[in-house]
Amino acid sequence: GQQVQQSPASLVLQEGENAELQCNFSSTATRLQWFYQRPGGSLVSLLSNPSGTKHTGRLTSTTVTKERRGSLHISSSQITDSGTYLCAMVYQGGSAKLIFGEGTKLTVSS
Amino acid sequence: EAAVTQSPRNKVAVTGGKVTLSCNQTNNHNNMYWYRQDTGHGLRLIHYSYGAGSTEKGDIPDGYKASRPSQENFSLILELATPSQTSVYFCASGEPRGSDSDYTFGSGTRLLVI
Numbered sequence: 001g002q003q004v005q006q007s008p009a010s011l012v013l014q015e016g017e018n019a020e021l022q023c024n025f026s027s028t029a030t031r032l033q034w035f036y037q038r039p040g041g042s043l044v045s046l047l048s049n050p051s052g053t054k055h056t057g058r059l060t061s062t063t064v065t066k067e068r069r070g071s072l073h074i075s076s077s078q079i080t081d082s083g084t085y086l087c088a089m090v091y092q093g094g095s096a097k098l099i100f101g102e103g104t105k106l107t108v109s110s
Numbered sequence: 111e112a113a114v115t116q117s118p119r120n121k122v123a124v125t126g127g128k129v130t131l132s133c134n135q136t137n138n139h140n141n142m143y144w145y146r147q148d149t150g151h152g153l154r155l156i157h158y159s160y161g162a163g164s165t166e167k168g169d170i171p172d173g174y175k176a177s178r179p180s181q182e183n184f185s186l187i188l189e190l191a192t193p194s195q196t197s198v199y200f201c202a203s204g205e206p207r208g209s210d211s212d213y214t215f216g217s218g219t220r221l222l223v224i
Contacts, residue, residue: 030206031206031211033211033213035213035215041217042200042215042216042217042218043153043200043202043215044215045212045213045214048206048210048211086152086153088153090206090211094160095141095158095160095166096141096204096205096206096211097141097143097155097158097168098143098153098155098202098204098213099155100145100152100153100154101152102150102151102152103152
């Protein structure tokens with residue numbers, strides 16, 4: 001079955017609102033990695049989190065490894081935050097390959 | 111600045127033809143990956159490599175080969191291209207680094223097989 005599941009599939013916010021993105025993963029992950037992708041663009045790494053809570057700017061990543069779930073919180077959303085947020089589990093093993101969810105498409109309007 | 115560079119950016123190929131997608135990284139990462147991205151499927155792993163001379167099958171390797179002749183270069187080869195291989199292909203390099211990890215993706219190659 002699918003190893004990484006993200007929810008919601010899409011999210012529409014008004015500028016200034018907060019966003020909460022969810023990610024569930026299988027037991028073979030060593031950490032979660034969050035990426036951002038603009039339409040037609042490449043992937044930009046946002047946060048890497050094996051467990052607990054990590055912050056960078058307006059982003060907060062929380063990973064609860066025992067429960068195989070994680071989240072990405074975006075505070076005070078801006079129009080430029082619009083795009084797709086991808087959660088990936090880093091596979092346990094030497095290759096450290098990434099297994100991706102299908103993403104959450106975020107639209108922020110004024 | 112460390113980077114992953116893919117070429118070509120766009121490619122139109124005929125069915126049955128051979129296509130080679132190239133990738134170069136300056137991150138000095140051991141691990142490199144090839145993914146394809148399709149609507150409804152997200153990013154799926156085709157092949158990956160632990161280092162020069164190694165290639166491993168990912169989740170969808172059928173119809174693809176890979177080559178890692180050096181630390182910096184990782185190619186994806188479609189020997190007999192089919193329309194079902196029309197997609198956007200991303201190359202990446204990466205390594206976990208303690209409590210952090212470092213992954214860099216290229217800009218992607220848009221492949222159309224007609």
